[in-house]
Amino acid sequence: MSEKExxxxxxxxxxTFIPTSKGEIKPVNGVSFSIxxxxxxxxxxxxxxxxxxxxxxIMGLNASAIQYSKDSSIAFKGKDLLKLKEKEMRKIRGNxxxxxxxxxxxxxxxxxxxxxxxxxxxxxxxKVKYKEALVTALDLLNKVGIPDAKxxxxxxxxxxxxxxxxRVMIAMALACDPQLIIADEPTTALDVTIQAQILxxxxxxxxxxxxxxxxxxxxxxxxxxxxxxxxxMYCGKIxxxxxxxxIFENPLHPYTRGLLASVPALYGxxxxxxxxxxxxxxxxxxxxxxxxxxxxxxxxxxxxxQNAPTLLEHPAGNMVxxxxxxxxxxxxxxxxxAASSIT
Amino acid sequence: xxxxxxxxxxxxVIPMLFITTLIVFSFILLIPGDPVLALLGxxxxxxxxxxxxxxxxxxxxxxxxxxxxxxxxxxxxxxRSIFTGQYxxxxxxxxxxxxxxxxxxxxxxxxxxxxxxxxxxxxxxNSWMDxxxxxxxxxxxxxxxxxxxxxxxxxxxxKLGWVPATGFTSINDNPIDFFKGILLxxxxxxxxxxxxxxxxxxxxxxxxxxxxYVRTAxxxxxxxxxxxxxxxxxxxxxxxxxxxxxxxxNLLGATVVIETVFAIPGMGQLAVNxxxxxxxxxxxxxxxxxxxxxxxxxxxxxxxxxxxxxxIEY
Numbered sequence: 285m286s287e288k289e290x291x292x293x294x295x296x297x298x299x300t301f302i303p304t305s306k307g308e309i310k311p312v313n314g315v316s317f318s319i320x321x322x323x324x325x326x327x328x329x330x331x332x333x334x335x336x337x338x339x340x341x342i343m344g345l346n347a348s349a350i351q352y353s354k355d356s357s358i359a360f361k362g363k364d365l366l367k368l369k370e371k372e373m374r375k376i377r378g379n380x381x382x383x384x385x386x387x388x389x390x391x392x393x394x395x396x397x398x399x400x401x402x403x404x405x406x407x408x409x410x411k412v413k414y415k416e417a418l419v420t421a422l423d424l425l426n427k428v429g430i431p432d433a434k435x436x437x438x439x440x441x442x443x444x445x446x447x448x449x450x451r452v453m454i455a456m457a458l459a460c461d462p463q464l465i466i467a468d469e470p471t472t473a474l475d476v477t478i479q480a481q482i483l484x485x486x487x488x489x490x491x492x493x494x495x496x497x498x499x500x501x502x503x504x505x506x507x508x509x510x511x512x513x514x515x516x517m518y519c520g521k522i523x524x525x526x527x528x529x530x531i532f533e534n535p536l537h538p539y540t541r542g543l544l545a546s547v548p549a550l551y552g553x554x555x556x557x558x559x560x561x562x563x564x565x566x567x568x569x570x571x572x573x574x575x576x577x578x579x580x581x582x583x584x585x586x587x588x589x590q591n592a593p594t595l596l597e598h599p600a601g602n603m604v605x606x607x608x609x610x611x612x613x614x615x616x617x618x619x620x621x622a623a624s625s626i627t
Numbered sequence: 628x629x630x631x632x633x634x635x636x637x638x639x640v641i642p643m644l645f646i647t648t649l650i651v652f653s654f655i656l657l658i659p660g661d662p663v664l665a666l667l668g669x670x671x672x673x674x675x676x677x678x679x680x681x682x683x684x685x686x687x688x689x690x691x692x693x694x695x696x697x698x699x700x701x702x703x704x705x706x707r708s709i710f711t712g713q714y715x716x717x718x719x720x721x722x723x724x725x726x727x728x729x730x731x732x733x734x735x736x737x738x739x740x741x742x743x744x745x746x747x748x749x750x751x752x753n754s755w756m757d758x759x760x761x762x763x764x765x766x767x768x769x770x771x772x773x774x775x776x777x778x779x780x781x782x783x784x785x786k787l788g789w790v791p792a793t794g795f796t797s798i799n800d801n802p803i804d805f806f807k808g809i810l811l812x813x814x815x816x817x818x819x820x821x822x823x824x825x826x827x828x829x830x831x832x833x834x835x836x837x838x839x840y841v842r843t844a845x846x847x848x849x850x851x852x853x854x855x856x857x858x859x860x861x862x863x864x865x866x867x868x869x870x871x872x873x874x875x876x877n878l879l880g881a882t883v884v885i886e887t888v889f890a891i892p893g894m895g896q897l898a899v900n901x902x903x904x905x906x907x908x909x910x911x912x913x914x915x916x917x918x919x920x921x922x923x924x925x926x927x928x929x930x931x932x933x934x935x936x937x938x939i940e941y
Contacts, residue, residue, distance in 0.1 A: 345845055378847035385846075390839040395861045395937060404857075405847035440937040456847070 291318035292496050293342065293360050293464055299353035300337055300346070309568045311337040311350065313520035316595075319464065322494040324487070326507040326528075328543070329517035332565055335500045338517070339466045341366075342498075343383055344373045360464070379409040382457035386469040388449035392441040398425075398452045399437035402459055409460045424455035428485060447478035454485065461493070468500045483510050504547050508532060516540050519565065519576035522595055526602035536602050536609040538581050575607070583608050629933070636929050640922055647922075648700075651914045652693045655907050662905040666709055683709060696911065705912040710904055715912035718897065723916060725795055726886070726893035729816065730878050732809050736817035737874060741824025748825070749832045750855060760825055767822025772881055776815035776888045783811060793890040812889045816881055820874045827870045831863040838862070865936050872928030876921040 300312045312334040319325050329335045340346045342358055344365060358365040360381065365373065382405075385391035393401055402424055403417035410417070418437065425433035428451040441449055450470060457465050467486065471479040487510055490497055499511055507514055507528065514531040516524040516539065524537040535541045542561035563580035572578045574589045581588065587607050595605040604610065663679050664671070680686050684695060699706065705715035748760035784792035790811055796804035835841065836859050844858045882895030890896075894913055901910040933939045 343846055345842060374848045374850065376848070377845070383843075383846040385839060385843060387839065391843045393840040393844070393858050393862070395935065396858075397937075404844075404849070408848050442938045453843075456843075459847075 289320060290362070292321045292323075293358070293498075294318040295338070295342070296357045296359070297353075297355045298338060298341060298358065299356050300334075300341060300350050301353065302349050302351070304569075307569050310520050311568070312341065315517070315520070315522055317515050317522060317525065319496050319498055321463070322490065322496055323513065324490055324497045324499060324511045325513045325515065326499045326501060326511035327515045327517060328501060328504065328507055330502060330565060332568075333517040334520040335517050336468060339383075339468055339498060339500050342466060343377060343381060344368070344370075345377075345383075375409070378405040378462075379460045380462050381464045381466065382460070382462040384450075384453050384457050384465060384467040384470045387473040388446065388453045389441070389473065391453060392449060394441055397438045397440055398444070402452070402456050405456065405459045420459070421455070424458055425452070427458070427489075428452075428455045429481075430455075445478075446474050447481060450474060450478075450482050451485065454482075454489070458489065458495075462495065464496045464498065466498045466500070469502070470499070471506055472501070472503065479506070480509070486510065504543060516543070519568070519571060521576060521605065522603075523577065523606065524602055524604045525595065530600065530602050534600050534602070536598055536600065536604040537577075537606045538583055538608075539577050542580075575605075577606075632933060633930070636926055640926060643922060644919070647918050648697065648915060649693060651918065652696065652911060653689055655910050655914070656689060656692075658902065658905065658907070660905045662709060662907050665905040700915065705915070706908040708906055708909045710906050710909075715909050718909065719894070719912045719916050722892060722894045722897050725797070725891060726879070726882050726895060728798060728805070729795075729809060729812055729882060729886070729891060729893060730875070732813035733817035733820065733878050734871075734875060736813055737820025737824055737878075738871060740817070740821035741828055744821070744825040745828035745832055746855060746860075748829050749836060749859075750852065760829065764822050764825040764829065767818045767820075767825070770818065772815050772819060773884050773888050775818055776811065776885060779811045779815060780888075795889075795891040795893075812885050812891060815888070816878055816885045819881070820878060823870055823874060824867060828863060828867045831866050832859055835859045835863040861935060865932070868928055868931050868935065872925055875924045879917055879920060 295318065296316050298312050298315045299310060302309045302311065311332075315334070315338055317325070317327075327335045327338065337346060337350065341350075341352070341356075342360075342365065352366055356366055360376065365376070368376070392398065399418055399421045402421035403414060406412060406417035406420050407414055412420075422433055422437055425436060430436055430448060430451055436444070436448075441452070444452065450473075453470075465486075470486070471482050474482060483506060486497060486499075489495060499506070501507060511528050514524075514526060514528055515522050516531070516537065518539050524531065524535070524540045531540060532544070535544055539561070542559070545559040546561065548558055561580055562582075566572060566576065566579055572589060574587070574591050575581070575584070575593055578584045578588045585607065591607075593605045593607050593610065595603050596610055598604050598609060663676055663683070663685065667675060667679060677686075684692055687695070696706070703716065705719065707714055708718065744760035744763055748757040751757055780792045783789050790807045792811075794808055796808050798805040832855070836855065840862075841854055841858050844854045849857070879894075882891075882893055883898055884895070885891070886893045886895035887899055894917065898910065898913045898917075900906070901913060
């Protein structure tokens with residue numbers, strides 16, 4: 285981790301809550317992480333773990349029902365995005381921070397040609413004429429590898445394949461040369477073969493132009509192929525953080541181990557049954573008193589159900605929020621995991 | 628491609644015209660009251676009645692009558708009024724212009740009013756504007772048009788004297804008088820349309836504004852009004868186009884009431900008079916022209932779809 289340079293994005297104590305009639309729900313509950321320039325950081329977790337809310341918080345695009353706690357801060361190049369006025373925030377959206385969404389079928393406007401959709405953000409932020417913006421849009425389509433781009437400029441989203449649509453989304457995100465792209469499950473809706481192409485494209489763009497990418501996904505295969513650093517989220521908290529090698533080779537948190545174990549192995553002896561994490565994600569209204577994972581963890585002790593662990597550095601290099609991993613140094617790390625078979 | 632689509636749509640129109648006219652023709656003959664008796668009076672001799680019946684072709688089976696009528700209608704001959712002897716063609720087309728002006732203004736009021744209320748309601752959710760819009764959305768449909776017409780006349784014509792209570796001036800003759808005269812009838816006629824479009828477009832917009840592509844638009848940094856007008860409206864209008872198409876037919880039918888209340892010499896009034904007099908040739912002409920107009924509007928609606936939604940296959 286290169287800590288010397290000031291990070292591009294620094295999320296600190298991000299806490300969101302939704303008041304409901306039955307009590308408060310905290311989709312994100314005290315999350316801190318940072319992204320450096322040109323880095324690809326993966327945010328991994330199940331549905332409902334708070335990863336999408338975290339990413340939409342950065343864009344300031346969460347539903348109005350979601351509120352932020354006072355101590356939350358999201359510093360982008362030193363500016364706290366949560367304190368910006370809507371007008372200032374609009375200047376950042378699509379310009380300095382852009383977003384790629386999950387399903388390009390629904391994320392592109394069905395009644396506008398793709399050229400127009402790409403040109404829109406250029407016209408908004410770069411103060412150029414629409415015609416000039418279209419020329420840039422054409423360059424972008426070429427850059428993201430859309431064949432016969434000139435003809436495609438006037439095509440509508442439904443005339444493109446899923447992979448092509450996601451390339452258009454990427455071109456749209458790149459339109460104003462942002463420093464950070466948030467990719468929310470960019471490959472989930474795509475065929476496996478297309479997934480690899482899109483990931484390679486993201487990787488290539490990151491290497492060429494030094495854009496930082498926050499990759500939100502639940503697919504560990506995507507993480508292994510693309511990311512530099514990994515954040516694992518569970519119930520609104522980060523439970524483990526480390527480089528992609530550390531996480532895959534030496535996962536410390538039982539949840540991370542569980543995630544890795546539930547990926548089918550391609551090589552080696554095949555398992556009779558795929559490992560799953562027992563139990564279900566707890567009801568956000570009735571979270572356990574101690575560690576959120578306590579109800580599903582086979583190593584849970586009395587301490588786990590009483591006190592919530594905080595994210596601390598483990599001698600192995602990872603940051604982890606687990607009493608067992610932190611206290612019995614080397615203890616939990618030693619047991620045999622099925623996870624070792626997939627890397 | 629587009630021309631082929633047009634041609635195919637036009638082909639659908641032919642059987643539609645055929646079936647609807649057959650139905651309407653039969654129903655008109657089923658209207659109680661004998662036109663011959665109405666024409667000759669109670670004291671007519673049976674011989675006289677039989678003769679007139681023969682002259683008018685009423686002794687023939689309905690199917691024969693229909694095809695005779697259709698054959699002539701296709702040649703542009705809708706027959707003559709059995710009362711005044713006036714050519715149906717002349718009477719109907721003279722009044723069509725009047726009704727068309729009325730319905731056109733009412734449609735503008737419906738569409739512009741509906742869009743205005745729906746958009747303000749979406750832009751200022753839960754504000755007083757939103758409540759006003761929702762109020763109109765319900766009231767416009769709930770108030771009968773003739774009652775609204777009478778209230779408007781009572782207030783704006785009789786009390787304030789701003790506009791005439793009855794009568795009609797063609798836009799060609801005097802545009803200012805035209806607008807003064809058309810205002811109350813068009814509002815009475817269009818109120819229900821404004822309400823329908825407000826409600827339909829509002830719910831459609833509400834759905835569209837939470838769509839993923841609108842979120843994408845926001846992520847590009849667009850303002851709210853731009854997200855609504857540029858990304859939301861065109862998508863939200865797609866289902867509303869159907870409402871507008873259907874509305875046209877409804878308003879055309881409602882002219883029967885409104886033209887009677889405001890004494891406007893249009894198709895609706897002609898239809899009412901023809902029914903009262905059992906002037907079935909005239910009524911057939913009126914209904915035929917109304918049907919053709921509705922079919923043309925449906926045809927235009929289909930084309931509007933193809934223009935608004937690029938996903939529609941030609």
